[in-house]
Amino acid sequence: MLGVIADDFTGASDIASFLVENGLRTVQMNGVPTGALEQEADAIVISLKSRSNPVAEAIQQSLAALHWLQKNGATQFYFKYCSTFDSTAEGNIGPVTDALLDELNEDFTIITPALPVNGRTIFNGYLFVGQVLLNESGMQNHPITPMTDANLLRLMDRQAKGKTGLVPYADVIKGADHVKHCFEQLKQQGYRYAVVDAVDNSQLDVLAQAVDEMKLVTGGSGLAAYMAQHKAQGKQHQAFVPTKNKTVILSGSCSVMTNKQVADYQAKAASKWLDVEQALTRDDYVETLFNWVVEHLDGAYAPLVYATVPPEQLKQIQQKFGADIASQAIERTFAQLAGRLRDYGVTNFITAGGETSSIVVQQLGFKGFRIGKQIAPGVPWLAALDAPIYLALKSGNFGKEAFFSQAQEMMQ
Numbered sequence: 389m390l391g392v393i394a395d396d397f398t399g400a401s402d403i404a405s406f407l408v409e410n411g412l413r414t415v416q417m418n419g420v421p422t423g424a425l426e427q428e429a430d431a432i433v434i435s436l437k438s439r440s441n442p443v444a445e446a447i448q449q450s451l452a453a454l455h456w457l458q459k460n461g462a463t464q465f466y467f468k469y470c471s472t473f474d475s476t477a478e479g480n481i482g483p484v485t486d487a488l489l490d491e492l493n494e495d496f497t498i499i500t501p502a503l504p505v506n507g508r509t510i511f512n513g514y515l516f517v518g519q520v521l522l523n524e525s526g527m528q529n530h531p532i533t534p535m536t537d538a539n540l541l542r543l544m545d546r547q548a549k550g551k552t553g554l555v556p557y558a559d560v561i562k563g564a565d566h567v568k569h570c571f572e573q574l575k576q577q578g579y580r581y582a583v584v585d586a587v588d589n590s591q592l593d594v595l596a597q598a599v600d601e602m603k604l605v606t607g608g609s610g611l612a613a614y615m616a617q618h619k620a621q622g623k624q625h626q627a628f629v630p631t632k633n634k635t636v637i638l639s640g641s642c643s644v645m646t647n648k649q650v651a652d653y654q655a656k657a658a659s660k661w662l663d664v665e666q667a668l669t670r671d672d673y674v675e676t677l678f679n680w681v682v683e684h685l686d687g688a689y690a691p692l693v694y695a696t697v698p699p700e701q702l703k704q705i706q707q708k709f710g711a712d713i714a715s716q717a718i719e720r721t722f723a724q725l726a727g728r729l730r731d732y733g734v735t736n737f738i739t740a741g742g743e744t745s746s747i748v749v750q751q752l753g754f755k756g757f758r759i760g761k762q763i764a765p766g767v768p769w770l771a772a773l774d775a776p777i778y779l780a781l782k783s784g785n786f787g788k789e790a791f792f793s794q795a796q797e798m799m800q
């Protein structure tokens with residue numbers, strides 16, 4: 389069984405959807421479960437909210453997830469982080485990778501955020517988003533983990549304890565045996581991690597074969613899709629879509645794509661901006677937003693509450709209130725609002741943004757999810773295991789402009 393440790397909830401549903409689409413029976417758990425695994429599965433994805441926590445906390449959560457997965461039958465482990473390598477000079481990708489390697493008594497792994505279907509490719513160790521380098525893609529303006537360098541070797545070396553090497557494109561296309569040989573050479577030269585180039589899916593297919601016996605693999609969801617294909621032996625997936633019912637959209641991502649998606653949706657449905665100042669100063673602010681959502685639940689499309697702003701406005705807000713204070717106030721407000729709406733009878737939640745989705749799901753508190761049909765690559769419909777609730781957790785930059793309306797048009 390494959391055990392996945394995902395550093396946020398959108399990332400967890402991203403990888404879970406690719407595992408399922410490629411034939412593995414997969415369950416996504418909300419945090420580290422307290423009891424034993426209750427159903428048969430080929431892969432378990434544990435969703436953490438550890439991407440931007442203090443390093444020690446991220447390590448502690450990730451090791452707890454590892455121990456649970458080991459106890460419940462996992463034999464190979466996958467640390468899932470963002471396809472845009474969201475992290476800071478402190479971590480958490482490097483320190484968590486180190487902690488997992490140490491705990492597993494391993495001394496080597498790979499670094500593979502590539503996800504070609506969503507435009508994330510790696511060449512000569514540089515991460516591209518579409519046709520531009522990571523640090524020119526808009527990710528340099530990320531509210532919590534601004535990415536100002538696209539070189540994965542440098543990024544990893546800054547935050548991890550070992551040395552990072554490269555398996556370049558010219559070697560990857562020579563096939564899985566050759567890639568394994570490159571890993572051995574890098575190990576002998578004292579490298580602890582290898583960034584592996586992947587400019588399209590065929591390199592991920594090769595890499596999936598090269599890591600078949602690697603105890604710990606790290607990366608985005610792209611490689612996992614091919615690992616699933618090689619493990620699955622053609623198992624079938626019964627994809628579901630949600631039932632039409634009371635729906636709300638909560639958007640806390642400030643990514644380039646989410647800004648476009650919010651603008652597109654505002655032309656179709658009722659929308660309300662979540663004002664940081666009011667979130668910080670008014671005790672009744674959640675109640676005000678709740679009342680507004682309830683008034684708009686009967687429209688053709690669901691109401692949207694959004695904190696999403698373009699980079700200049702984000703900078704002003706962060707300067708005025710402090711980046712951490714602003715983002716915590718927004719996350720808290722979304723979480724409380726989601727809880728109120730669930731109690732009121734909203735059954736379908738569409739959330740945008742990794743941190744935002746993570747806090748909302750933690751507040752709603754389900755054990756875990758079954759994985760349904762993909763709305764866009766990496767964004768599946770989810771059904772809570774223990775309540776008749778459906779969710780779509782959209783990663784910041786995933787989906788096309790019309791994502792929010794498309795998601796609802798799938799409901800039956």
Ligand SMILES: Nc1ncnc2c1ncn2[C@@H]1O[C@H](COP(=O)(O)OP(=O)(O)O)[C@@H](O)[C@H]1O
Binds near residue numbers: 640642740741782783
């Ligand atoms: N208007 C805003 N001002 C300040 N911070 C914001 C604003 N809107 C969103 N944020 C914060 O930015 C962060 C966005 O992160 P996240 O939800 O992970 O989105 P993404 O998936 O794009 O990374 C959240 O912590 C959110 O609260």
Ligand SMILES: O=C(O)[C@@H](O)C(=O)COP(=O)(O)O
Binds near residue numbers: 783
């Ligand atoms: O790998 C990815 O890009 C996503 O699965 C992911 O982790 C995105 O994170 P957010 O943009 O913070 O949602």
